[in-house]
Amino acid sequence: MKELIDHLRNVEENASLDWQHHVTQARAAADTIERLAAELEKAVEVAFEHGAADWVKSNHPDHYGRLSK
Secondary structure, three states, rough: HHHHHHHHHHHOOOHHHHHHHHHHHHHHHHHHHHHHHHHHHHHHHHHHOOOOOOHHHHHHHHHHHHHHH
């Protein structure tokens, strides 16, 4: 019970720590998404260059437009 009371008394401090944790997680997620998007773009490009133009056109039309120029 004492831990709960201490937590409630320090709620502002605890909230800021939780907020910072969520900010850190959000930034890490954004970094991961950017990395995966770059890897996907590279993989689609490799597929296109190895003859899978129809697959790229069907599954990644934006990339197909860029690659077929």
